Amino acid sequence: MSRPLCTRCLRPLSHCLCALIPSLACRTRVVVLQHPSEARHALNTARLAVLGLAGSRRVVGEYFSQEDWAAPGYAPRLLFPGEDAEVLSPGYGQDLAMPIQLIVPDGTWGHARKLLHINPGLAALPRVMLPAGLSTRYRVRHADVPGALSTIEAVTHALNALEAPRNFDALLKPFEALIDGQIEGMGADLYARHHLNRKVPWR
Numbered sequence: 001m002s003r004p005l006c007t008r009c010l011r012p013l014s015h016c017l018c019a020l021i022p023s024l025a026c027r028t029r030v031v032v033l034q035h036p037s038e039a040r041h042a043l044n045t046a047r048l049a050v051l052g053l054a055g056s057r058r059v060v061g062e063y064f065s066q067e068d069w070a071a072p073g074y075a076p077r078l079l080f081p082g083e084d085a086e087v088l089s090p091g092y093g094q095d096l097a098m099p100i101q102l103i104v105p106d107g108t109w110g111h112a113r114k115l116l117h118i119n120p121g122l123a124a125l126p127r128v129m130l131p132a133g134l135s136t137r138y139r140v141r142h143a144d145v146p147g148a149l150s151t152i153e154a155v156t157h158a159l160n161a162l163e164a165p166r167n168f169d170a171l172l173k174p175f176e177a178l179i180d181g182q183i184e185g186m187g188a189d190l191y192a193r194h195h196l197n198r199k200v201p202w203r
Contacts, residue, residue, distance in 0.1 A: 008051065009047070017048065017174040022173070024168060024171065026054075026159060027162075028100045028158075028159060029056065030050070030055075030155055031068070033059050033103065033115060034107065035107030035114075037108075038106050043178065045175055046104070046151040048171075058106075064115075071101050075100050076126070077100050077102055078105075079103065079129070079155075080112065084127060090165070104151060106151045109148065130149070130157050153175070
């Protein structure tokens, strides 16, 4: 028999995260374009990010129209690395005539690249990226690219730069509780075997 779920955060009622989800308003608008396979994942950090940000939204799919990610009065910026991507630093965008609509592809790196490949209008947007050297707190999921962050971490770092001196680390509170709950559920020994002592093959 399945456990009853919270209709908002979709976690089991016994592990509901809603009390930890903030309600933050900001000048920047965030739109998450989520690959369907990520939407089904139990550790769906993009959902937590959108729930915590007023005016943000999440669109699930593979093919997107301009209406899915564009908004009048906002300058679109795609959060994805690339040769022409500008590194986000405190104060970025303050010289623009309009606020930024931050478009965030969500999924594995392979899925995110596919979303850009099959949506050329999306791939053609001006890009921004996070600075190098950031580390993830996502201790229970292995990234397919070294140094990768979860979506909620990437959004938090991006907003900390775009909205400086404001700080959006409160977005991470439900995420950290989610990770702690996963570690507690699997037990210390299993966590150590699969995550702390995991051997990474030479490439």
